[in-house]
Amino acid sequence: MSDLIGRYVEETVRHLSLKERAEVAKELEANIQDMIGGDDSEQHVEQVLLDMGSPSVLAKQYRGKERYLIGPETFDFYWMVLKLVCLVVGIVTVVITLISLFFTESPVGIGTMIAKPIASLFSALSGAFLWVTITFAIMDYYQVNATLESWDAKALHDLEEAPTRLIKKSDSIADLVGLSVFFLLLAVLFNRPELIALYRKDAAPVPLFIGQALRPYVIGWMATVILSFIVSALKWFKGKWTSTLFVLSASVDLLGIIYFIFVATRWKLYNPAFLTIFPGSMTRWQIIIKAASVVLLILTLIGNGDDAYTVFRRTRPDEAGPARQR
Amino acid sequence: MKEDPILSNLITELKRGNLTLCVLSQLKKPQYGYSLLQLLADKQIPIEANTLYPLLRRLEVQELLSSTWDTSEARPRKFYVLSDKGTALLSELGKAWQEHYQRVGALLAEEGHE
Structure with missing residues (x-):
């Protein structure tokens, strides 16, 4: 029957480090023999x-x-790095793919326009996940200490920052996603301006824009979106309002809306055939655009005002010194 | 009646916390795995074999125990005994346990008066 014991011991020590195996096996077998007795x-x-x-x-x-592959002590740090790396890698991949699509010689269909960024995004994110995980797994294996933060008096006081000045990560991410989608739409608009059109059952679609004229403006627009994107990424990264960050954020918002109004009021860009069908005449269209511009500008200013209130309201008392008022 | 799983969990945890102390206390004289198992069981401290054997091994790695193989008998046995480091640690740990036990006892007594 010692065969059964031998197999049991063998199976146990198989999971142990090489240098321990012989010793543990010998001892374990002796102990089991003792327990079995006669x-x-x-x-x-x-x-x-x-x-x-x-x-x-x-x-x-x-x-x-x-x-563990990634131990509980390192997991928070791992997760943070993973999210950050995926976000950055994802954004860069999508932007680069789209840019490369614009500069291809042959015209690109709408399908490719959507499918290609998704495909490259998927492969880039898989790679990012793999390498971050492998790096952390190796660090964990060799017990490299990578705790998220030190806990001392300074860290404690950092916690006391006015909570209202924190920028919600979810908000920043929503901004980043929204801007990416918008960028994608602009990319489509650049490539196929005729897609924004009035589609009718029994006639050819009537495009809203005069494509060739619109293109240079779209490029400028994309530039403003990239600027907004950089600022949003900065907000995500900092997680906390500073005066500089507010000025940057407000500037790109205003730049974006002013550029939009600038483009929307280039009346030569619109296709007269479209306007005669929808609002009826160019004059009516101009009224709609101007009204929309005023509304958008007001909304942007309200948004910036809200941010300004958040940033500057609590700043003064915080700088008063150690006797903080709550 | 079925045993309350939360209670039995907590009791297991309570005992597990004192396990090392119990084991160290019985190793002033050399013991091998199975003899220690029986010794503890006789003193109303039953401990699972699959807990005790690895624990002995870990305490040896931590240099709290020293070991010798006795091959004079028909069956070889590995005897463990407290090292100097283990002896010193046992006395400190024992003191800490006494202190803690008294404090917990005081807490429980306090509740009893109400």
């Missing part, structure tokens, strides 16, 4: 081994610690 009937041996529990659980006890 009665080495198959039934008794089975019972003793069943009571010892499964070899892998026993091996875990011998190791004295759990095994």
